Amino acid sequence: MATVTTANGHASEHHEVGSNYLNARKGVLSWLFTLDHKRIGVMYLAGTLFFFMIGGILALLVRTELLTPAGDLFQGDTYNRVFTLHGAIMVFIFIIPSVPAALGNFVLPLMLGTKDVAFPRINLLSFWIWMLGTAFLLYSIIAGSVDTGWTFYTPYSSDPQVGSQAGSAIIWALMGVFILGFSSILTGVNFITTVHKMRAPGMTWTKMPLFIWGIYATAVIQVLATPVLAITLLLLTIERTLGIGIFDPALGGDPVLFQHFFWFYSHPAVYIMILPGMAIISELVTVHSKKNIFGYKPIAYSSMAIAIISFLVWGHHMFTSGQSELASTVFSALTFAVAVPTAIKVFSWVATLYKGSISLNTPMLYCLSFLFLFTIGGLTGLFCSTLATDIHIHDTYFVVAHFHYVMMGGTVIAFLGGLHHWWPKMTGRWYNENWGRFAAALVFIGFNVTFFSQFVLGSQGMPRRYHTYHSASPDLKAIFTKWHQVSTVGSYILAAGLFITLFYLLHSLFRGKKVAEKNPWGAKSLEWLTETPPIEHNFHEEPVCLHGPYDYDEISPDGQGAGADEDDDSPLYLDKKTEAKKAEEPKAEEKKAEEKKAEEPKAEEKKAEEKKAEEKKAEEPKAEAKKAEAKKAEETKAEEKKAEAKAEAKSDDEADKDKK
């Protein structure tokens, strides 16, 4: 293992005890020009959380306006701008980069046991591009602010005569989103490559944590769908400035074509948002119940299936757009297919919890919230995908409630759960657990009050994007008023929960108890093997992955998983094949203790281990390949990719072997 030892020597030269990625280099510039994925992740995190707050405040303004039937807080125009900004900020600036670019950047290379992502410079570039795009989008506020909704539908957005104040603003906003798209693509390219090429020795595709599977599926969508958004917005910009007659019906274009273009990206983008959320949940649900995941492969493959199906269903946003009925029917039928892999995931998570040692800490509370809220969001999605029903609820608050249950109740809740889960590792500090649970409860309650009432509103016919409802008939007005008020009160509760979270997290940065352990949760994936907070190059020595990411011991009667104990040397393998290797398990703790002196004997040991890992792997692909053939059509691709990549990983390892 020449490479590993070289790497070791290389890494340990730079690091003294107590040095970590946060304090290894100092100064603002060392952050802004860092190539360290962890620092980039932290910067993304700070940025996205800030804009989450801005977007949230805008949402509160919207809710406050709707407290009364009359338009007393805003004029209609202003209202349109506020909800447009809320949507655009939340979707393009916050949610899309939140999990992959912020948490994913931090966690993914650690989980893979590598020193960095494949292209650190491109990673930094993507952050800079994100800032540039954000600046463009924000400048559009100064330039007059956009009132088209975040969807920029034509012909309203393409006609320069309309919305004269929005004249140049919309160009700025379009360019902002265009630029943000590049950031997203670069992140996707980076992550796919990293997952394929940078896995630690011994980490086969089926030993990767499910978080990585989720991020990988997300990255596939990011790479394949985002460019279509780019071309769409570019064409729209040209349409608006020069007039090309593609989307503008006045010039002979087809405005429905814009919706095809837009949703070809934006529907998969919905899965860019939710897949990482699901990915986080797969981690939380095992770590905090100390139980091996139920159905590893189904969860992993369903991520890929969702990614692929997501490209086949965009037309369900267009049932009332003038799209042909045939197309609507096809899209409606295909949309139901999404329910299958989604349900596989949800059932697997619930089954994982069964007889687990569930600790009701903050991450777990968010995880449970997710299961509850996402299920509601998913099931109401079926209402919307049913053609006949959707005609009635389209553009009502029912749809608003549905996608907030998925986006906010799904992704954002999972994001918060993941944030709390990895917070100790990222910052080296503990947040206040009691406040955490309290806030999680507030968020859960506030969220449901806010958005469940909107299901009622929508089913009663309250259209979305209206800033008043005083001219509704008296009895409808009474209904609307009541539920809008409930919803607004709920939004305040939700906001309170989120602000409490903000405060105790910020507080923990300075006053929080230091995290003493490397692995406070007793988790099994590789990111917990390193120091807390991680050192600059992630690991003192390159970790070798010998067991699956969720190989927890059977639950002991006192409810403690074996992994919780730092010094526990007990074998963690449930897998019979690996049983024989028990004695050789490389403990991170041991490694640290041994330091440089032990390098040589350990290299020997590792060599032996690696060989075994390879032998094992050699067996696996055959079984896998057979299975792959049996898989259904939609899974075939995921399988192929997997098999391919496995072969590659193998050959990489063989390359290593050669060097010896």
Next chain:
Amino acid sequence: MSAHAHDSSEPHVLPLKIYFQVYGALLVLTGATVGVSLLDLGPNAIYIAMLVAVIKAGFVVGYFMHLRYDTRFLSLVFFGSLIFLVIFFAFTFIDLTSRDRIDQNQANFTLRKHQDIQEESTGSVTVGIKRFRSGANPPVLPKAPEVKKAPKPAAGTAAGTGAAAGTGAAAGTGAAAGTGAAAGTGTAAGTGADPGTGTGAGTSEPAGGGTAAGTGSVAGSASAAPGSGSAAPAAKAKAPAKKAPAKKAPAKKAH
């Protein structure tokens, strides 16, 4: 999976001959595609031209870009992207090519229905609500897809009475009705926002209607952006009569 070119550290170098052969083939094919375009092949010309282009692309990808000799996963990446492009193309065209067909069937139907409803509807808002609440169906329609047509004319007429949005919403048709109302208040017929049909006609109207009316009424504050989406069915209910001419209009105008 045995033969992975990248296993070896020595780069895989192709003999010079191959490059020049490919270059020659590309030139010949370019000549061929130009030559074929001079013949009068009618509508088949595009298929032949595309076929030649695909062959040329195959040469460039396979040899100049080395894809033939690289790991198969790279081929999967590249051809995978093409598959998604085909999906994009195919579904868009499913819509595009079937818009007229079904619309025309419905045009007749909707017109007839429109009259029926006008006869039986009093135009009052509450009727709509009561009907909806009491479970009695609004005008019973024979086929599923047409259901959405029914309330629209109702809303359209109601809009004239001024209680627009209420009707729409109450009738349970949500947005469709709501924007139908907006259309009604806006510039009536001009709202041809149904993009399928609206290739020429009055496109700025829906937007204009939306913002102009944006002074405070329910209907008005609807942003015009959703208008293009949801105004469509409303427009559709009205549009069928003039649909056929509207569709061809821009082309003819220029003739």
Next chain:
Amino acid sequence: MSAAHGDHPKFLQHHFHSAEQQASASKLGMWLFLAQEVLFFGGIFVAYGVLRFLYPETFLAAHAYLDVKMGAINTVILITSSLTMALGVRAAQTNNQKQTVLMLALTILFACGFLVVKYFEYSHKIHVGLVTARSFSATGIAGSPHIFFSLYFAMTGLHGLHVLVGIIVLAWILMRARRGDFSSAYFTPVENAGLYWHLVDLIWIFLFPLLYLVK
């Protein structure tokens, strides 16, 4: 396994184990980038398809106003530049620095030639008013010719932009090649730039018949 032993080659970044890993990662990254380029241009091809479907007569009438001769010349130029690019990569693979530099320079030269021809085409079109919809002033073509010419400018414009970017990238690679950065052990940048350049050629292979030739 020559490269990564003992001494740490200059080009090997610290987070990779070996030169092979680095090279295959870069190549995969490049192909992923190309995949997104395919969908980026794919979008505008779909737009072309839709509008052609809506205005078939217009497309037939309007395409006759494009200069097939210039289009064909540009096709040959691009194909030739693709050849020189491929030969440049090959030269890098075989440690032939002089030839690498020469081939890269030729590729850049052809790319510039392409843009020059494009410039003449554009200026002619603009001169006679065959431009995008708002400023379209030519008369005498049946249908809605502004749509065809808008698409023509959008498609070839985007492609031209890619050619321009290609020239910049190739110039940078040329500089590095002259500096002697590349060898048979490390030629990934040349290879990736080549992949990009071939894709630009690839897109033109489809643009040419669709815009200039189709009847």
